[in-house]
Amino acid sequence: xxxxxxxxxxxxxxxxxxxxxxxxxxxxxxxxxxxxxxxxxxxxxxxxxxxxxxxxxxxxxxxxxxxxxxxxxxxxxxxxxxxxxxxxxxxxxxxxxxxxxxxxxxxxxxxxxxxxxxxxxxxxxx
Numbered sequence: 206x207x208x209x210x211x212x213x214x215x216x217x218x219x220x221x222x223x224x225x226x227x228x229x230x231x232x233x234x235x236x237x238x239x240x241x242x243x244x245x246x247x248x249x250x251x252x253x254x255x256x257x258x259x260x261x262x263x264x265x266x267x268x269x270x271x272x273x274x275x276x277x278x279x280x281x282x283x284x285x286x287x288x289x290x291x292x293x294x295x296x297x298x299x300x301x302x303x304x305x306x307x308x309x310x311x312x313x314x315x316x317x318x319x320x321x322x323x324x325x326x327x328x329x330x331x
Contacts, residue, residue, distance in 0.1 A: 208233035211243060212294035218306040219294040225308050242288025243295075248281065251295055254302040260284060262292040 208226055210233050212219025226233045236243075243251065252260065257280050262268055267289050284290055296303045298314050 207299060209236060209297040210234070210294050211236045211238055211291065211297075213237060213239050213289070216293045221306050222294040222296055225311060238288040238291055238293065242285065243291070245285060247297075248284060250300070251297060251302045251304075252281075254300070255304050257281060257284075259304050260292060260295070261290050265290070265292075 208231060210222050261280050261284060292304050303310050
């Protein structure tokens with residue numbers, strides 16, 4: 206598995222997601238949204254799975270402080286310029302993604318087993 210967890214250190218659900226994978230010995234990469242946001246490619250990958258309307262935290266303080274409820278805005282542009290507007294955690298596993306704490310979904314993610322063939326070792330049968 207190639208797990209990425211996007212979140213903030215202050216978010217309780219992000220910490221719970223990290224604990225979920227640590228307890229199972231599953232390695233993950235943590236990306237702090239207060240330091241670095243999602244790239245446009247990462248956003249498009251996650252949006253394809255969960256939808257752009259599910260990515261913005263419309264109940265959060267940041268959204269309210271910026272008065273986005275009353276302003277016409279492009280959600281993608283806002284999320285790319287202000288990553289603290291994301292609902293957290295965003296957990297990615299290749300083409301799969303979730304928003305929020307979703308252990309029932311994560312349990313169903315199977316590890317990707319990559320087998321490499323080594324032509325020097327392969328033998329042909331007569």
